[in-house]
């Protein structure tokens with residue numbers, strides 16, 4: 001069974017994922033894979049620099065993410081071009097890692113699970129939910145960034161209601177970290193039960 005773990009920026013996905021790791025569950029992290037496919041020297045990065053020009057690279061030939069973000073923020077057409085290039089590559093890598101996992105079930109952690117086609121790769125959707133106020137506070141503290149910048153990122157993501165409406169399971173992250181972990185532990189038991197029933201059925 002593959003569980004998709006998602007939630008808005010600052011909702012607590014990473015913390016939830018770390019708790020599942022304690023239970024020896026494999027996490028496939030879409031954000032990390034998305035960075036890997038445009039690593040220095042990768043074919044995708046070569047395509048990007050052909051399309052946008054060498055200026056999109058920094059002095060060390062790494063992708064200048066800020067520059068790319070600014071371009072696509074201001075141009076839906078360029079955003080579309082970039083997504084058409086990267087999404088299939090990212091999805092192929094996600095599929096490969098999900099297949100390689102040997103834990104009782106596997107978690108796909110992705111901030112854009114429901115905004116992209118990644119949700120099609122999972123059997124169940126787990127949403128971490130926190131109020132927008134809490135998201136902004138926690139994420140701006142974590143990243144040492146301007147709350148306005150966090151709000152801009154939130155505007156590119158689904159809102160809470162839309163996201164929660166698509167969840168099979170919801171973790172509320174309005175309290176302490178202990179309370180968060182307790183909810184993860186309960187879900188872990190549920191997921192084990194589901195996978196065991198599936199095995200018996202087969």
Ligand code: ADP
Pocket residue numbers: 007008009010011012013014015016138139142173174175176177180
């Ligand atoms: P996401 O991965 O969804 O962006 P994180 O898991 O990184 O969110 O959480 C955002 C920040 O808030 C992190 O610094 C994290 O340690 C902190 N945090 C998350 N949940 C809680 C909580 N219940 N109490 C206090 N801090 C929290």
